[in-house]
Amino acid sequence: MKEPAIxxxxxxxxQLWAALQDRWDCRTRQxxxxxxxxxxxxxxxxxxxxxxxxxxxxxxxxxxxxxDRGPGTILTDLNRDCLPPLPTRTAAVLGVVEYVIxxxxxxxxxxxxxxxxxxxNHASIQDMLWALGMRRKRVIWLHRHGxxxxxxxxxxxxxxxxxxxxxxxxxxxxDLRRCDPPRDLRPVSPQxx
Numbered sequence: 322m323k324e325p326a327i328x329x330x331x332x333x334x335x336q337l338w339a340a341l342q343d344r345w346d347c348r349t350r351q352x353x354x355x356x357x358x359x360x361x362x363x364x365x366x367x368x369x370x371x372x373x374x375x376x377x378x379x380x381x382x383x384x385x386x387x388x389d390r391g392p393g394t395i396l397t398d399l400n401r402d403c404l405p406p407l408p409t410r411t412a413a414v415l416g417v418v419e420y421v422i423x424x425x426x427x428x429x430x431x432x433x434x435x436x437x438x439x440x441x442n443h444a445s446i447q448d449m450l451w452a453l454g455m456r457r458k459r460v461i462w463l464h465r466h467g468x469x470x471x472x473x474x475x476x477x478x479x480x481x482x483x484x485x486x487x488x489x490x491x492x493x494x495x496d497l498r499r500c501d502p503p504r505d506l507r508p509v510s511p512q513x514x
Contacts, residue, residue: 348488361409366417404430414439428478
């Protein structure tokens with residue numbers, strides 16, 4: 322027979338994970354809302370292709386992932402391969418950036434698009450949950466950039482942040498537009514003294 326405290330703990334954990342799934346859906350819905358007028362979207366790191374379900378039927382959906390997710394999936398490993406040229410001017414990169422080793426390289430490769438909607442976890446709520454015993458597996462992300470450092474990294478790679486939306490504690494979604502040329506490559510104007 323289970324002890325009441327264990328039952329209460331399990332119920333609390335189930336509620337927490339259900340809430341997190343809702344927040345991931347919230348992130349996907351927000352991205353789809355921002356992308357709703359785009360004729361085509363490459364979903365880089367598409368996973369179970371949840372974004373496809375929230376986009377209008379008229380939007381051409383291009384799944385891209387490290388493993389085959391079904392017909393039409395373009396296979397690429399962002400840590401080893403160059404991102405192939407994709408037949409769209411818009412991309413979504415949700416729940417992926419934390420697992421990419423070389424972020425400047427990724428952001429440079431994304432410059433094949435005019436617009437990118439991406440998410441990033443600035444603080445690891447997952448690691449806090451693991452430390453509290455509310456998550457079995459520790460999440461090991463490769464980066465821990467704060468919001469300002471992350472914004473500078475994006476801008477140095479030639480992107481302009483048009484808007485940012487807080488999804489949950491530590492996680493934000495960004496709507497980016499490509500700058501031409503990248504900011505760190507623009508000629509510096511001489512200062513008049």
